[in-house]
Amino acid sequence: MLSFESDYTEGAHEAILKRLVETNREQTPGYGADPYCEAAKAKIAAACRCPEADIYFLTGGTQTNQTVIDSLLENYEGVVAAESGHVNVHEAGAIELTGHKVLALAQKEGKLAAETVSAYLKAFYEDGSHEHMVFPGMVYISHPTELGTLYTKAELAALSRVCGEYKIPLYLDGARLGYGLMSLDTDVTLEDIARFCDVFYIGGTKVGALFGEAVVFTKNNAPRQFVTQIKQHGALLAKGRLLGLQFDTLFTDGLYFTISRQAILMADRLKKGLKEKKIPFLIDSPTNQQFAVLENDTLRRLSSQVGFSVWEPVDENHTAVRFATSWATTAEMVDQLLALL
Amino acid sequence: MLSFESDYTEGAHEAILKRLVETNREQTPGYGADPYCEAAKAKIAAACRCPEADIYFLTGGTQTNQTVIDSLLENYEGVVAAESGHVNVHEAGAIELTGHKVLALAQKEGKLAAETVSAYLKAFYEDGSHEHMVFPGMVYISHPTELGTLYTKAELAALSRVCGEYKIPLYLDGARLGYGLMSLDTDVTLEDIARFCDVFYIGGTKVGALFGEAVVFTKNNAPRQFVTQIKQHGALLAKGRLLGLQFDTLFTDGLYFTISRQAILMADRLKKGLKEKKIPFLIDSPTNQQFAVLENDTLRRLSSQVGFSVWEPVDENHTAVRFATSWATTAEMVDQLLALL
Amino acid sequence: MLSFESDYTEGAHEAILKRLVETNREQTPGYGADPYCEAAKAKIAAACRCPEADIYFLTGGTQTNQTVIDSLLENYEGVVAAESGHVNVHEAGAIELTGHKVLALAQKEGKLAAETVSAYLKAFYEDGSHEHMVFPGMVYISHPTELGTLYTKAELAALSRVCGEYKIPLYLDGARLGYGLMSLDTDVTLEDIARFCDVFYIGGTKVGALFGEAVVFTKNNAPRQFVTQIKQHGALLAKGRLLGLQFDTLFTDGLYFTISRQAILMADRLKKGLKEKKIPFLIDSPTNQQFAVLENDTLRRLSSQVGFSVWEPVDENHTAVRFATSWATTAEMVDQLLALL
Amino acid sequence: MLSFESDYTEGAHEAILKRLVETNREQTPGYGADPYCEAAKAKIAAACRCPEADIYFLTGGTQTNQTVIDSLLENYEGVVAAESGHVNVHEAGAIELTGHKVLALAQKEGKLAAETVSAYLKAFYEDGSHEHMVFPGMVYISHPTELGTLYTKAELAALSRVCGEYKIPLYLDGARLGYGLMSLDTDVTLEDIARFCDVFYIGGTKVGALFGEAVVFTKNNAPRQFVTQIKQHGALLAKGRLLGLQFDTLFTDGLYFTISRQAILMADRLKKGLKEKKIPFLIDSPTNQQFAVLENDTLRRLSSQVGFSVWEPVDENHTAVRFATSWATTAEMVDQLLALL
Incomplete structure (x- = not known):
């Protein structure tokens, strides 16, 4: 039966399958220490025009959000997100499993406004009892959002400014990033995202890969021992090259x-x-x-x-x-x- | 360069790649609710001669151990394992991340003896201060072990008896299960494992799959809301059919x-x-x-x-x-x- | 300087201090296994007209909420609370530290309406994607609320009915319970609370004790190995008799x-x-x-x-x-x- | 019946009770922001000859270990301890509850030798697979140990050197510190402990107080937002002055x-x-x-x-x-x- 149920109903783009088949019997080291991962990272860094990017590959979106957010937050911090955000609603409590609260703020059409975040942060630090509260430690947005909407370049810039002012990272969940960037109605480029965000991920699972998400720390700001933290979260793929190979293919000739x-x-x-x-x-x-x-x-x-x-x-x-x-x-x-x- | 570094240096058995290619454009529901997963489960249950088995597919070994162990233990319980056990040494603290202690016992050639477990459990309950200690809530073994060794049928039976006596589940990590079952020097069959263990997993990553592990709860004893718990641990694959398809292939004609x-x-x-x-x-x-x-x-x-x-x-x-x-x-x-x- | 800043600015009622002094050199076993705890439990059970109550003493409110909620919830469950609830706002993420989400619902004057909870639970189970969401595993209310308001008997009965319908416990935070029960404008008695709630705590810290909260499981429903779980949460007082003695004094002659x-x-x-x-x-x-x-x-x-x-x-x-x-x-x-x- | 069961069978030294009675109706701010805590901190800092010390008061030993260790460790780190250490055996998994592994090493008479720690750390960093292991993030010792034994000054100095070499803190659990310092057979002073350790706690519960432990960060190295972290761990006493008052009394005239x-x-x-x-x-x-x-x-x-x-x-x-x-x-x-x- 024909289905428009989701963007993960099929397998992968055939170019990916072709390379899987071609390279199948090659022997490479595990856990991402292989030439395909290296090549993919270089191509992604180039596409982002962000040579100092630290790039890692994980398998799925919830896993990526859980690992990145837990790794970036201090113990006493939570993540600010739209009430409708994936981390707040549809990840079965994956963020809380790692000890962190999702600080859910009002949204409009799935988007978190810089003003909303700014007002929240201001109020938090003015509150006499904030020592008894969860500190806002990062801001999470998705682009496109759960409702398919997009931030404008000005909106991203404003969020980035607010985060900079409070010295907390801006994290963009790009599970469907390709569909956002190629929208007929957007002024936001991949390069913009790399500039405005401290970390974001480029979704593969929903955009042509069998699975896989590429996490980009844009300011040489990957958490310490991040590979160990990926492992600790059960998120380190043994045959890491499968991720590298897919992203290498996706970022060759603009696929x-x-x-x-x-x-x-x-x-x-x-x-x-x-x-x-x-x-x-x-x-x-x-x-x-x-x-x-x-x-x-x-x-x-x-x-x-x-x-x-x-x-x-x-x-x-x-x-x-x-x-x-x-x-x-x-x-x-x-x-x-x-x-x- | 030729490599004997590990059993995950190549891709997958070609029969798997073939089916990935063949089914690539088929549309199926996500998260494991597809016919390939159903077919694979039926074949595995049959191979185990365990019709009441509850079967789930996860992506990797550490992820599987983390999710299964956390789901089966009560808050106040830890998992008993050999000091050399994978969960104790090489999972970067994935078990502890979910709040549980690994209760490490002495091993011999990578194996945990029933006597060792029995003595530990007996001493635990006789200890006047055990109310201040982590309760032993399950026993974890791997077969083959980290050192390539194998339990005999009698050894498995003895471990199973001890677990039964204390009403705690026996969990077998079968990351390399195929290599154990096909050893020239073993009296243990898949059916034995299904009979002696309360839960075990059949490793795919190291045995012909691109990735994937099949968790078998042998006594209709899957934890409540296990899919939600898989999601919560960041371990639910969107295109779940990839796992079903691989295990369906592996369990067709004894591949x-x-x-x-x-x-x-x-x-x-x-x-x-x-x-x-x-x-x-x-x-x-x-x-x-x-x-x-x-x-x-x-x-x-x-x-x-x-x-x-x-x-x-x-x-x-x-x-x-x-x-x-x-x-x-x-x-x-x-x-x-x-x-x- | 005169202060109305809070209800914990002074020490304890003098009757408590007197007994501390009188019994100071008595030797008793630690961790609550002493006659004062026993006596206090009997008096509280009698005051609640709840002979089957399981009663435990902890030191403070956040500690009590954290321990009780973590012990009662399954891994995949969260606690439903008013947006303004103490567990949601003023406990620095103590609930999330133990891996659970606070499912915050709209409140009115600090109170959570049965209709709000009922609508939420209904919508949750009707939502096709609820397998990817945190399951509502218990309902938390405070009485008096953070705003000093009180539930009526009818309101408590309605909440109790909703919880019963969905088979999840109703938990009442009684940090200021005495002040609620003695309000000039309430129809709720201690006995009512014991009847409507599955678990609640009687606040001592804010009501005459140096410190201490008495947790009452009203239906012989204390979590398994609860003393161990208290210890695990760092909440088991060595000189447990201090808690017993204070509550014994407070529940003697209706103090x-x-x-x-x-x-x-x-x-x-x-x-x-x-x-x-x-x-x-x-x-x-x-x-x-x-x-x-x-x-x-x-x-x-x-x-x-x-x-x-x-x-x-x-x-x-x-x-x-x-x-x-x-x-x-x-x-x-x-x-x-x-x-x- | 006469008891030598433990050192927490009685109440408190009478000088403490006297001051509790004298100050009972004074009104002070909560959560440790009171003059008694200030005074106690000054006296402790002086006794340690450590003017830059950051001092906090918590209620009990397990709570203190849990809060301090969780606050000091990075996500991917565990705490090194003797196999017989309190955190490894008798805290019901309180450390693991917060996501961290206890890395248990062989001990002798309850003590952890500098050579043992040094060899472990060396081997860890030389191990090619240490990226998949829990990083040793601090060293925990108790003085006196669980077996009543004491480190010598030379032994403490050696442990301190090893920790310094690997840039990880040395933490000393002083639940019975007074009894160690006043031993007839020790060359270790409070000042030595402040010099050799990065953090330690002075036990009150077992040494004359009703309850209470004073945590001393000796190098102006308290974790960021530590009060919030104490709250998050359910360990912040509302009437914090009770702790200040007890330690102020204990550190007046050398009591x-x-x-x-x-x-x-x-x-x-x-x-x-x-x-x-x-x-x-x-x-x-x-x-x-x-x-x-x-x-x-x-x-x-x-x-x-x-x-x-x-x-x-x-x-x-x-x-x-x-x-x-x-x-x-x-x-x-x-x-x-x-x-x-």
């Missing part, structure tokens, strides 16, 4: 961007199609996740014909659903979906 | 056993060759890891020609090294190594 | 209630005095904490003459402050404060 | 030392008496804990007449027991015990 663009074009095709059918949107998303509001009858009928995510009830007769495109989505698939609506 | 046998035959060829050259062994290992004692001059010369692990100094002029064979090792590779010695 | 009543009468005297002076209140508190709204000029002048807590700014010219009475407050002290306003 | 000396003289009286009766010792302890080897018949008879701790079986007919004297032990009590043997 990461090309395939991300494909997802965006397909999302745009879908968006236009939905508009033509007068189907309203829950939110105006410029990326690969489209949130349509369907009549419940339509939803029921459609659910036996195509895969998608039920997002949230809108009113008695309407429900918001999510259609996700990906690097693997074709025009035929989109047209097939539209034909069913 | 797991066939390729494990290959590693054992190669280890045996190496062992015989070393013996012919009068090279002594640190320990008599019946599995894929062979621990040879080299003269330091030989070691230095060899290290520029072939990869291996330096294990430990034996005396001023000798050092123990480890040569690991794997499913990917060929007779030519072994002969090449022997020719260099 | 706990008599001295709580004194605080309430003094709060009422203060409240009336403030009303006469037309000083408005931030909230209408029926307990020992009174939240008055002062002009900033008044606040500044007053702060050099008397101790109190600055609560929060109300508008540009006004600030809410907290005056706390306690068992040690006298009419003279209240009149002295009123004379300064 | 801490005078009463410690009394325990030592009584232990010496007991030791001589036991020797006269030809009762052998398990170990030659120069402090307040005496470990005698009794015939099992004697043990049985004695146990109905006097309190003591059963330590460990020695052979079929003999058992080692512990008699502890304290500041509260009188010559009459010792003579009464001796008369029973």
Whole structure:
């Protein structure tokens, strides 16, 4: 059955499979100490125009968030995030497992405003009882957000300024980063992200890889003994070269961007199609996740014909659903979906 | 350069790559709710003759140990293990990260004797101050051990009895399980392991897979909400089908056993060759890891020609090294190594 | 300088000191295994009309919350609390340190409504992605709340019903329980609390003791090996009899209630005095904490003459402050404060 | 019944009770921000001849070890301790609860030799796989040890040198520090301890106080936001002045030392008496804990007449027991015990 349920329903881009096959019997050292990881790091650093970047590869998003956040925070600190942030809602308490609180702030369309963060930090330090409270030790944002929305360059700059003022790192979860960067409606580049963030990760799992996320510490600021900390969090892949090889492929000849663009074009095709059918949107998303509001009858009928995510009830007769495109989505698939609506 | 450094230097068995390629564009639900995982579980349960088994797939060994142990222990309990056990020495404190102590007991050739465990448990409960001590909540063993040695069926049965007497689970780390089961010198079958252990894992990473471990709860005794706990530990793979597909392949037509046998035959060829050259062994290992004692001059010369692990100094002029064979090792590779010695 | 800063500015009720002096050279076993603890437990169980109660004594409130909550929750569970709850705001992340999330819900006047909890639990289990979320494992309330307000008997009964429906315990933080029970405006008795809650604690630190909180598991439901868990959390007092002796004294001849009543009468005297002076209140508190709204000029002048807590700014010219009475407050002290306003 | 079971069977030295009574109705700020804590800190710093000391008061020993060790270690570090160390055996896993491993090394008479630590650290950094191991982040010793033995000045100096070489702190658990310093057979002064250790605590609970331990960071090296970390560990006493007042009393006119000396003289009286009766010792302890080897018949008879701790079986007919004297032990009590043997 055709599915728009998520951007991780298929395997990997064929260029990756090809290289897996080609290099299969090569022998390399484990745990990331191999030439493929080295090559991938160099290409990513170049793409970020950030030669001093420290780069590490992990397997999945929750794992990456858990390891990076726990490693960067002091014992007495928590991570500031949007109430709707992945670390606050959909990681089963992975952050708290490592002893840290998620300090959830109000969001708008999935985004955390610099003003909100700034007001929170100011109030925290003015509060006479803050010695009994969890210190805000870093700021976590996702780009695109859980709702597919994007920060503008000005918004990122403002967040970066606030973090700088309070000397806490800004961390960007880029599980779907490619789809953000290739949006038709963004002024933010990879280079901007490397400049504004202290650490971020480039998502592979949802953008063409079998699995894998590339963590970039942009200011030569990787936590001490970070490989040991990755191991401690159960996140060190024995055959680390699998990660290096995938990212090396994705960052050769701009493949990461090309395939991300494909997802965006397909999302745009879908968006236009939905508009033509007068189907309203829950939110105006410029990326690969489209949130349509369907009549419940339509939803029921459609659910036996195509895969998608039920997002949230809108009113008695309407429900918001999510259609996700990906690097693997074709025009035929989109047209097939539209034909069913 | 030829390498016997570990059993994770190559990619995966080609049958696995083939299926990855074949199924690549299929769309499946994420997080293990796909038909490949279902099929793999059925095949593993059948291979274990354990129809009531609860089976889950995780990515790596440390991750698996951390998640399983944390999920099975009560807050006030620790895990009993050999001093040389992987969880005690080489997981960077992954068990302690989740709040649990490793209760390390004396070992012999990497093995934990039932008598040792029994004496410890008896003494614990007789100690007047045990209310101030960490309760022994499970027993962890690895098979093969870190030193390549194997438990006999009688030894496993005895450990199982002790655990049963104290009502604590017996957990077997099978990172290299295939190499144990296919040893030329073992009376232990997969079925025995399923019968004697409350939970164990079948290692894929070191036995033909790109990555992956299959956790088997043998008595319908998976921890409550185990998927959530996997997620919480950062260990839930988005494209879970990759794990299902690999184990489905490995447990089709006995591939797991066939390729494990290959590693054992190669280890045996190496062992015989070393013996012919009068090279002594640190320990008599019946599995894929062979621990040879080299003269330091030989070691230095060899290290520029072939990869291996330096294990430990034996005396001023000798050092123990480890040569690991794997499913990917060929007779030519072994002969090449022997020719260099 | 006269102080209304908190209810822990003095030592202990003199009856406690007297008994400390009288029994000082008696020799008793440590860690709570002494006759004073036994006697105190019997008296508390009787006062709660809860003969099957399991009772333990700890030193302070945060310690008690941390130990009780960690012991009752499963790994994958969090504690539901009001956004303003002590565990969410003022315990420096003590709950998260033990690996659990505080699931903060909207509150009204410091109270968590049964409807809010019920709606949350319902939505949680209906959410298709709840397997990736922290499970709500217990409900935490405080009585009186952080704002001095009280639940009614009907409100407690409703919360108890919701918890019962979802089979999760209701835990009541009674750091200031005496002041709640002796309020002039409450229909809730100690017996009610023992009936509605699965566990609660009777605060001693703020109600006449030097320190100490009595945890009551009302349904013979103390966590397994709870003494060990107390020890593990660094919360087991060597000279446990100090806790027993204090609670034995407080629960002899109703001393706990008599001295709580004194605080309430003094709060009422203060409240009336403030009303006469037309000083408005931030909230209408029926307990020992009174939240008055002062002009900033008044606040500044007053702060050099008397101790109190600055609560929060109300508008540009006004600030809410907290005056706390306690068992040690006298009419003279209240009149002295009123004379300064 | 007369008891030599431990050094925490009585209340507190009467000078402490007297001051508790005298100051009872004084009003002071909470959480240690009171003049008694200030005064006590000044007196302790002076006694240590360590004007730059950062001093904090906590309630009990396990709590102190847990909070100090967790605060000083990096995420990826563990604490090196003797196998017999309190943190390794008798704290119910309090260290592991905070995510850190206890790296247990062989001991002799309860003591950790500098050579043992040095060899361990050297081997750790030489081990090619140490990136997968827990980093040794501090060294924990107790003085007196669990077996009543004492380090010499030379031994402390050597441990201090090793720690300095590897840039990790040396932490001394002084739960019974007074009894160590006043031993008739020691060359170690409080000043020495302040000089050799990076942090240590002066035990109050077992040495004349109702409860309380004074943590001394000797090199202006208290962890950042340490009060918040104390709170986070549930270890911040609301009425902090109780701790200040007790230590202020103990460090006025040398009371801490005078009463410690009394325990030592009584232990010496007991030791001589036991020797006269030809009762052998398990170990030659120069402090307040005496470990005698009794015939099992004697043990049985004695146990109905006097309190003591059963330590460990020695052979079929003999058992080692512990008699502890304290500041509260009188010559009459010792003579009464001796008369029973």
